[in-house]
Amino acid sequence: MIKNTFKTHKIIISIFTLTLAALLYVNQQVLIYQMGLKIKDNHQVYSKIVDRNRILVYNVLNLKSPVSLEEKLLAKKVELGMPHKWQVVKLESSPKKFVSKTIVKKGLFANLFVVSREAEASPNVF
Amino acid sequence: MLLGARLFCVQLGAAKPLSKIASSQYKTFSCILPKRGIIYDRNLKELAGSINLKSIFMDPLMVEDKGSAAASLAEVLDIDADKLLHKLNNQKRFVWVARKVSPDEEMAVRRLSIKGVDFVKEPQRVYPNATLGSHIVGFVGVDDDGLEGIELKFDKFLKGTVGWRYGIRDAKKREVPGYEYREIPPADGNDVVLTIDSIVQSFAEKELDNAFKDRNAQGAMIVVMDPYTGDILALANRPTYDPNKIQEYPAEARRNRAICDFFEPGSSFKIVTASAVLAEGVVKPEDEFFCENGEFKWSRHTYHDHKPHGWLAFKDVIKYSSNIGTMKSAIKLEEKRLYRYIKRFGFGKKTGIELPGEIEGIIRHPREWSKLSLCSISMGQELTVNALQLACAISTLANGGYYVKPRIVSRVQDKAGGVIEKFEPKKMHRVIPEKTASELRKILRGVVEDGTGKRAEVDGYFPAGKTGTAQKIEPDGTYSHRKFTSSFIGFLPFDKPRFVLVVIMDEPRPAYYGGTVCAPVFQKVAGELMRYYKIEPKRDET
Numbered sequence: 228m229i230k231n232t233f234k235t236h237k238i239i240i241s242i243f244t245l246t247l248a249a250l251l252y253v254n255q256q257v258l259i260y261q262m263g264l265k266i267k268d269n270h271q272v273y274s275k276i277v278d279r280n281r282i283l284v285y286n287v288l289n290l291k292s293p294v295s296l297e298e299k300l301l302a303k304k305v306e307l308g309m310p311h312k313w314q315v316v317k318l319e320s321s322p323k324k325f326v327s328k329t330i331v332k333k334g335l336f337a338n339l340f341v342v343s344r345e346a347e348a349s350p351n352v353f
Numbered sequence: 354m355l356l357g358a359r360l361f362c363v364q365l366g367a368a369k370p371l372s373k374i375a376s377s378q379y380k381t382f383s384c385i386l387p388k389r390g391i392i393y394d395r396n397l398k399e400l401a402g403s404i405n406l407k408s409i410f411m412d413p414l415m416v417e418d419k420g421s422a423a424a425s426l427a428e429v430l431d432i433d434a435d436k437l438l439h440k441l442n443n444q445k446r447f448v449w450v451a452r453k454v455s456p457d458e459e460m461a462v463r464r465l466s467i468k469g470v471d472f473v474k475e476p477q478r479v480y481p482n483a484t485l486g487s488h489i490v491g492f493v494g495v496d497d498d499g500l501e502g503i504e505l506k507f508d509k510f511l512k513g514t515v516g517w518r519y520g521i522r523d524a525k526k527r528e529v530p531g532y533e534y535r536e537i538p539p540a541d542g543n544d545v546v547l548t549i550d551s552i553v554q555s556f557a558e559k560e561l562d563n564a565f566k567d568r569n570a571q572g573a574m575i576v577v578m579d580p581y582t583g584d585i586l587a588l589a590n591r592p593t594y595d596p597n598k599i600q601e602y603p604a605e606a607r608r609n610r611a612i613c614d615f616f617e618p619g620s621s622f623k624i625v626t627a628s629a630v631l632a633e634g635v636v637k638p639e640d641e642f643f644c645e646n647g648e649f650k651w652s653r654h655t656y657h658d659h660k661p662h663g664w665l666a667f668k669d670v671i672k673y674s675s676n677i678g679t680m681k682s683a684i685k686l687e688e689k690r691l692y693r694y695i696k697r698f699g700f701g702k703k704t705g706i707e708l709p710g711e712i713e714g715i716i717r718h719p720r721e722w723s724k725l726s727l728c729s730i731s732m733g734q735e736l737t738v739n740a741l742q743l744a745c746a747i748s749t750l751a752n753g754g755y756y757v758k759p760r761i762v763s764r765v766q767d768k769a770g771g772v773i774e775k776f777e778p779k780k781m782h783r784v785i786p787e788k789t790a791s792e793l794r795k796i797l798r799g800v801v802e803d804g805t806g807k808r809a810e811v812d813g814y815f816p817a818g819k820t821g822t823a824q825k826i827e828p829d830g831t832y833s834h835r836k837f838t839s840s841f842i843g844f845l846p847f848d849k850p851r852f853v854l855v856v857i858m859d860e861p862r863p864a865y866y867g868g869t870v871c872a873p874v875f876q877k878v879a880g881e882l883m884r885y886y887k888i889e890p891k892r893d894e895t
Binding site: 262263266267274278285288289292293294295297309310 | 402403404405474479483484485528529530532551552555558881884885
């Protein structure tokens with residue numbers, strides 16, 4: 228009798244454990260699915276924003292293009308052209324002393340997080 | 354028992370087809386489109402790029418009221434309602450409604466909430482500079498395949514490789530994220546960097562456009578080139594087109610005339626004859642020729658000068674563009690020797706520029722020449738060339754006698770800037786000695802200083818060049834007296850040339866002389882070039 232009860236308990240516990248494991252598995256799968264959908268939705272939003280940004284960048288490039296600028300300026304009877312030498316005012320570049328002083332003034336912490344020159348223009352090669 | 358038997362039958366007999374049906378219901382395969390590469394100018398300004406737009410499609414079997422759906426979609430998208438309805442009445446499960454619509458149109462269609470309408474993202478090629486450099490950049494078709502220009506020639510680099518993904522889908526046919534069991538990501542297209550400078554291209558096009566309109570020409574071309582590297586800084590044609598709205602322009606406007614059209618060069622070609630006679634030593638710049646007061650009979654044919662001249666030194670023969678003087682100098686040279694120089698200058702064969710559709714022009718072999726051919730060819734008749742070949746020829750004089758291969762693409766690079774393929778400048782072969790090139794530069798300076806090309810003068814920069822006015826051939830084979838091809842080819846400064854420019858006008862009216870029509874374009878563009886590159890003007894030539 229005792230032996231049978233013990234066996235029954237064992238079976239019940241096994242079934243319970245298995246059911247619990249199965250439920251956990253299903254729950255996990257559902258969670259993964261939900262998270263996947265969430266990621267997908269977020270990714271869609273992200274790609275939508277990226278696409279929108281790309282369209283806006285294209286619009287800016289379009290507005291900045293010489294053809295578009297010329298069209299607009301010609302409508303106002305302004306013609307674009309390279310300036311003559313006498314039309315250009317050359318400004319002396321800032322002395323090094325002045326530049327270094329300003330960096331020192333920022334303090335140690337500021338300097339730690341200050342990004343130095345990001346890019347340097349290179350002259351055209353002919 | 355029965356159930357067991359049935360299960361046994363299904364498992365043994367129908368397992369394969371049933372599992373196939375099941376997998377087709379939940380498995381999904383999708384292509385992942387790569388991003389097409391960007392086309393940049395030499396300063397990495399974007400000339401062609403891509404944006405993503407939505408294309409609209411429908412499953413007609415899911416649409417409840419096809420008539421009203423077609424009507425409302427047609428109204429929003431400005432398309433033909435009857436055509437759309439006809440499409441919807443087909444027994445297909447997939448019908449395109451409109452491809453690559455604007456974001457506003459997409460939103461308007463979404464607001465309609467028609468059942469069976471869905472959207473798919475598709476890349477759209479865009480050209481922010483519109484008409485600027487359109488003949489170089491080219492354009493793509495609706496499926497993003499290059500159809501013209503660099504887009505066509507470098508399609509294999511720009512296109513990239515399509516990726517794909519096997520995944521599973523839910524009951525609503527949505528792809529289940531996180532369950533992709535096989536994925537090959539797409540390889541985005543590489544970027545192409547051109548030798549074009551969009552600023553130079555801009556002012557070259559502006560001046561060409563003005564002249565094209567003012568002179569009522571049928572066509573116009575301009576090439577700006579670096580004579581040492583062969584870099585094309587600008588190349589433009591008129592008429593032109595906007596690659597963003599390709600369907601609005603005729604095929605005529607899309608032709609890259611500078612490399613696809615050939616024409617008789619006329620007097621511009623005298624630079625080749627002059628180079629040949631000077632290099633071969635049969636003529637010296639000071640040698641005098643009697644120009645027959647403008648009328649010269651040779652083998653039953655009478656040749657004329659546009660202005661009568663008596664005795665002229667050879668340098669003045671070129672300066673005043675005397676046909677008779679040039680012919681007489683060419684007669685001193687045998688046919689084969691002139692032919693050899695023509696070939697060395699690169700005429701009669703493709704320049705090899707990285708653009709599609711280039712033609713080689715027509716140069717016949719001396720064994721096919723008539724008795725008149727030597728004279729005619731010496732002054733640029735009986736042969737055809739393209740504008741780029743002329744640019745290469747004048748570059749040879751500018752750079753000291755070398756033929757330099759023109760190039761319009763400097764490199765192909767990946768998204769990180771790593772070079773995939775580099776196109777180095779190529780010095781091909783020596784055409785004429787340095788001394789001859791130097792002599793010719795001085796002679797051509799005379800053309801601008803005091804000859805037929807005075808209108809090309811740019812104060813302080815001392816340009817040199819040669820004018821050309823060639824009669825076009827009528828359909829009956831005779832030379833026209835109404836239709837001309839005008840040209841000006843030159844470089845500046847004449848002693849240390851930095852740039853070479855070629856300006857061609859097809860059938861300008863009423864004025865048609867190269868010195869009147871094309872030289873002013875040269876002058877304006879050359880002036881802007883000097884200012885753009887901050888080249889200091891000089892007080893005098895020495």
